[in-house]
Amino acid sequence: MIIGLTGKNGSGKGEVANFLKERGFHYYSLSDAIREEAKKRGVEISRDTLIALGNELREKEGPGCLAERIFAKLDPEKHYVIDSIRHPSEVRVFRRRPNFTFLCVRAPERLRFERLRQRGRENDPGVWEDFQAIEAKEAKSENRTDQQLDQALMLADIQVDNNGPLKELHDKVKQILVKLAQSQPRPGWDEYFMNIAKVAALRSNCMKRKVAAVIVKDKRIISTGYNGTPRGITNCNEGGCPRCLSIETSGKDLGECLCSHGEENAIVQAAYHGVALKGATLYTTFSPCLMCTKMIINAGISEVVYQATYPLSDISFKLLQQAGVTIRQLAA
Numbered sequence: 001m002i003i004g005l006t007g008k009n010g011s012g013k014g015e016v017a018n019f020l021k022e023r024g025f026h027y028y029s030l031s032d033a034i035r036e037e038a039k040k041r042g043v044e045i046s047r048d049t050l051i052a053l054g055n056e057l058r059e060k061e062g063p064g065c066l067a068e069r070i071f072a073k074l075d076p077e078k079h080y081v082i083d084s085i086r087h088p089s090e091v092r093v094f095r096r097r098p099n100f101t102f103l104c105v106r107a108p109e110r111l112r113f114e115r116l117r118q119r120g121r122e123n124d125p126g127v128w129e130d131f132q133a134i135e136a137k138e139a140k141s142e143n144r145t146d147q148q149l150d151q152a153l154m155l156a157d158i159q160v161d162n163n164g165p166l167k168e169l170h171d172k173v174k175q176i177l178v179k180l181a182q183s184q185p186r187p188g189w190d191e192y193f194m195n196i197a198k199v200a201a202l203r204s205n206c207m208k209r210k211v212a213a214v215i216v217k218d219k220r221i222i223s224t225g226y227n228g229t230p231r232g233i234t235n236c237n238e239g240g241c242p243r244c245l246s247i248e249t250s251g252k253d254l255g256e257c258l259c260s261h262g263e264e265n266a267i268v269q270a271a272y273h274g275v276a277l278k279g280a281t282l283y284t285t286f287s288p289c290l291m292c293t294k295m296i297i298n299a300g301i302s303e304v305v306y307q308a309t310y311p312l313s314d315i316s317f318k319l320l321q322q323a324g325v326t327i328r329q330l331a332a
């Protein structure tokens, strides 16, 4: 889950960020990306220098560049809270993740000013006129790469009004977390099994293509296989298969290849453990060759789901159809 935070000064974004941090969210702020750059350049850090440097970076590298720097650090398995999103392009960068939610924290102007005064942080405005001047500067700019807080705020998925006690804010964020947890996107079955097959393909030791298959019954994986030389034989990428080692054109001398195919290995692994494949579905990263097709049919597999199309597979498709095996291709 990724929660992006936006809001005007003194709205309480920091409180929301702290609340999430205490609940296991990893914290990043886009202004940290500017701070890192300021340190690198030896620039003194103040609100004005940070805004100027942020604007300069957006001008040079594009309006989403600060977000890109943070986006590159995100691990899909972790929860994040990302503070100080101040430009529509930054929002668009994080929207590439389906589990991103953009949250805007709001509070009335006077209240925000009072909070800043009480906070008394260096560089915070002490008088109302200064506060208003900063607000105006941050809200919008003629230059499209400068921060455009007003436009960013309009893109928020959820608005949180923070004009009461802290406990009230915490309760609101709790409710949001529960709702988000209940609606988090997750891969469908096809995507899930195909992604597992793709990871299995990374184990392939073949110098040519890397292919893998997983065989599934009742939505459970009962066998997996990736291509490479047979058990006990030198790995293909260590010189075990003279045909692969010769780097011949694709499709040539296939009969001399020592590498087993991913689908073949998945079927053989089931045999090794004495597992029946009748009625199972085979997910494969490449559509099967003729040899594997014959094995699929005779193993009793009833469905083949594939991602990429193997160039020599016309006859395989015909054979599978004739044998009554369902074939489906997943969009890449």
Ligand SMILES: [Zn+2]
Pocket: 205, 206, 207, 208, 228, 229, 236, 241, 244, 259
């Ligand atoms: Zn090989």
Ligand SMILES: [Zn+2]
Pocket: 261, 262, 263, 264, 288, 289, 290, 291, 292, 293
């Ligand atoms: Zn094959």
